[in-house]
Amino acid sequence: QVQLVESGGGLVQAGGSLRLSCAASGRTFSSYDMGWFRQAPGKEREFVAAIRRSGITYYADSVKGRFTMSRDNAKNTVSLQMNSLKPEDTAVYYCAAGQVVTTTVKREYAYDYWGQGTQVTVSS
Numbered sequence: 001q002v003q004l005v006e007s008g009g010g011l012v013q014a015g016g017s018l019r020l021s022c023a024a025s026g027r028t029f030s031s032y033d034m035g036w037f038r039q040a041p042g043k044e045r046e047f048v049a050a051i052r053r054s055g056i057t058y059y060a061d062s063v064k065g066r067f068t069m070s071r072d073n074a075k076n077t078v079s080l081q082m083n084s085l086k087p088e089d090t091a092v093y094y095c096a097a098g099q100v101v102t103t104t105v106k107r108e109y110a111y112d113y114w115g116q117g118t119q120v121t122v123s124s
Contacts, residue, residue, distance in 0.1 A: 001025075001026065001113075002024055002025060002026045002028075002029070002032065002097045002112075002113040003024070003025040003026070003113070004022055004023070004024050004025075004095045004096070004097060004113055004114065004115035005022065005023045005115055005116070006020060006021070006022050006093065006094070006095045006115045006116065006117060006118040007020070007021050007022075007023070007118060008020040008021050008118060009093060009118030009119045009120045010119075010120070010121070011121045011122075011123065012085055012120075012121070012122055012123070013122070013123050014085060014086055014087055014122055014123065014124050015084060015085065016085050016122070017081070017082060017083045017084075017085065018082045018085065018120060019079060019080070019081050019082070020036070020079065020080040020082065020093055020095075020118060020120070021077055021078070021079050021080075022034070022036075022077060022078045022079070022080075022095030022115060023076060023077050024076045024077065024078075024097060025076070026076070029073060029076040029097075030053060030073040031053060031099070032053065032097040032098060032099060032113075033050060033051070033052045033053055033097070033098055033099060033100045033105065033111075034050065034051050034069075034071060034078045034095065034096065034097055035047065035048075035049065035050040035051075035095070035096040035097075035098070035100075035105070035106075035111055036048040036049045036050070036069060036078075036080050036093060036094070036095060036096070037093070037094045037096060037108060038089075038091035038092065038093045038094065038120075039091055039092050039094070039117075040088075040090060040091040040092075043091075045094070045108060046060065047060050047106040047107075047108075048060055048063055048067065048080070048093070049063065049067055049069040049080060050069070050100075050105045050106065051069045051070065051071050051078060052100075052105070055071070057069050058105050058106065060106075062088075063082075063089075066082065066083050066084045066085075067080060067081065067082050067083070068080070068081040068083075069081075078095065080093070082120070085120075085122045086122060087122045087123065087124045088122075089120060089122050090120060090121050090122050091119075091120060092117040092118065092119050092120075093117060093118050093119075093120050094114055094115055094116075094117045095114070095115040096108075096111035096113065096114050096115070097111060097112065097113040097114075098110050098111035098112045098113065099112075
């Protein structure tokens with residue numbers, strides 16, 4: 001069992017930056033692949049970024065070059081550094097954990113554990 005708690009959301013102007021963090025419980029954090037997903041009002045939840053156990057990262061095209069995901073296995077945390085934020089980045093951001101394969105790394109169903117979400121609002 002893994003429990004995930006996100007933090008770092010808030011209100012920021014377009015062009016600004018935010019850093020989201022996700023703290024995980026449990027002693028097997030390093031054995032999990034981690035992902036960030038987001039859900040905007042009236043839209044389906046979508047993939048944002050993922051980092052494998054190996055450290056390999058994946059990004060949605062919409063955030064590539066602006067967002068950076070990292071992990072610290074010693075601290076059981078993952079982070080999402082978000083730069084050059086746009087109003088369309090406004091959403092609830094969720095952290096997720098699972099043991100995925102390359103073909104499913106961007107799929108919600110591949111992740112077994114989810115945090116409660118943190119709101120990110122980007123004003124224009």
